[in-house]
Amino acid sequence: MSSPADSSRGSMRAELATRTLMGLLVVLISFVPAQAQGAAVAPLRVSYPAPTATQLPLWVAKEAKFFVKHGVAVDLVYVGSSSIAIAALFSGQLAVVAGGGVGGIASYLQGYRDLALFGSLNNRLNFFVYAQPSIVDAAGLRGKRFGVSRFGGVGDFAARYFLKRANLDPRKDVSFLQVGSQSEMTPALVRGAIEGGVVSVPQNFTVKKLGFRELADLTQSGARYASNAFLAKRQFLIDNQGRMEAFLKALIESIHFIKTKRLEALSILSRYTRTTDPEALNITYNEYEDLTAVLEQQAETNPKALEINPAELIYDGLMENVVRSGFVKQVYH
Known part of the structure; x- marks a missing residue:
């Protein structure tokens, strides 16, 4: 027949064994790859x-x-x-x-x-060139303000590509204005802040409905x-x-x-x-x-x-x- 002291020592040994096993499990888990542990991968x-x-x-x-x-x-x-x-x-x-x-x-x-x-x-260049109704061709842009979203961006390239093909010097023949974004191009044309500019789809449809003149469809230019x-x-x-x-x-x-x-x-x-x-x-x-x-x-x-x-x-x-x-x-x- 066991004594109370024996039972106490047995409980302590069982508790110690349990703690040891838990410690080993923690160590082992630390070596399992994060994905295997079900850790979410950041989007x-x-x-x-x-x-x-x-x-x-x-x-x-x-x-x-x-x-x-x-x-x-x-x-x-x-x-x-x-x-x-x-x-x-x-x-x-x-x-x-x-x-x-x-x-x-x-x-x-x-x-x-x-x-x-x-x-x-x-x-390809998914841009169109639009201008005030009084401007009938690219030559009419000479000396005028021309809008682009941001300098150095795709729209800026599209504008310079169009002007060069129209025998205009982008550095001398127009004054570039940065309007900020494509959504700002239509208001800039409406306010008269610019005489021409490059617009993308679907803004081209909006400016056409407002009566501005399309000078070029660069999607058909063949430029890559x-x-x-x-x-x-x-x-x-x-x-x-x-x-x-x-x-x-x-x-x-x-x-x-x-x-x-x-x-x-x-x-x-x-x-x-x-x-x-x-x-x-x-x-x-x-x-x-x-x-x-x-x-x-x-x-x-x-x-x-x-x-x-x-x-x-x-x-x-x-x-x-x-x-x-x-x-x-x-x-x-």
């Missing part, structure tokens, strides 16, 4: 530069849950300034910058070499420009290969959705562009990588741009893997 934060039609595949991938389908969490963030978006990319606040072609190349030229473009939603390229840190792309391939697969399915489910795509387009006019939305829907032009633009202020091989700025391994997997054929068969 990819992806910025887009403007609420325009070229961003529709991103919006559809989010709203139609293609990102979720492919197991990648994505937060879309509207950042209207390329310089702010690039700074956020450097600081780790963003993982991807959509429309990062111009800002990315400018940063690359400044020595930030861990940057790469890994895809693009558009390789990486106007909506995806920019990220090269090492990030390497370290997150699986997630980024899933990101691209979601976009591929999104584009297929846009082409085959018109009404649903129009609904998403309306929500993000805040456009409710059915005619404008249909025109926008129907509108639906070359780096050489971007480098030439940068060379106007930094001659070293022409010394760069565009291939240095491209990381195509992700898309090559997606294509080799047969995924594109599977979606579009």
Whole structure:
């Protein structure tokens, strides 16, 4: 028959054994990878530069849950300034910058070499040139004020491209004004603050309805420009290969959705562009990588741009893997 002292010692030994086992479990758990422990992976934060039609595949991938389908969490963030978006990319606040072609190349030229473009939603200039009704052709812009969203951006390039083709010198023949965003271009024309400017889809429909004169449709110009390229840190792309391939697969399915489910795509387009006019939305829907032009633009202020091989700025391994997997054929068969 055991004594009370024996029972007490037995309880202490059992408690000590339990504590030892718990300690061992804590140590073992500390060596298990975070993902195996069920730790949530932070969403990819992806910025887009403007609420325009070229961003529709991103919006559809989010709203139609293609990102979720492919197991990648994505937060879309509207950042209207390329310089702010690039700074956020450097600081780790963003993982991807959509429309990062111009800002990315400018940063690359400044020595930030861990940057790469890994895809693009558009390789043409989705802009129109509009002017006051009294201006009947490009020559009428000489000596006038010409609006762009931001200096050094895609719209700025589109404006200079148009003026050069019209035998005007962008540096001498017009006065450029920075209006801030595409949504500000129409009010600037209405106020008479500018005589001409570049507008994107669907703003072109609005200014046309207001009676302004279309001088050029740059979507038909044949110019190739990486106007909506995806920019990220090269090492990030390497370290997150699986997630980024899933990101691209979601976009591929999104584009297929846009082409085959018109009404649903129009609904998403309306929500993000805040456009409710059915005619404008249909025109926008129907509108639906070359780096050489971007480098030439940068060379106007930094001659070293022409010394760069565009291939240095491209990381195509992700898309090559997606294509080799047969995924594109599977979606579009």
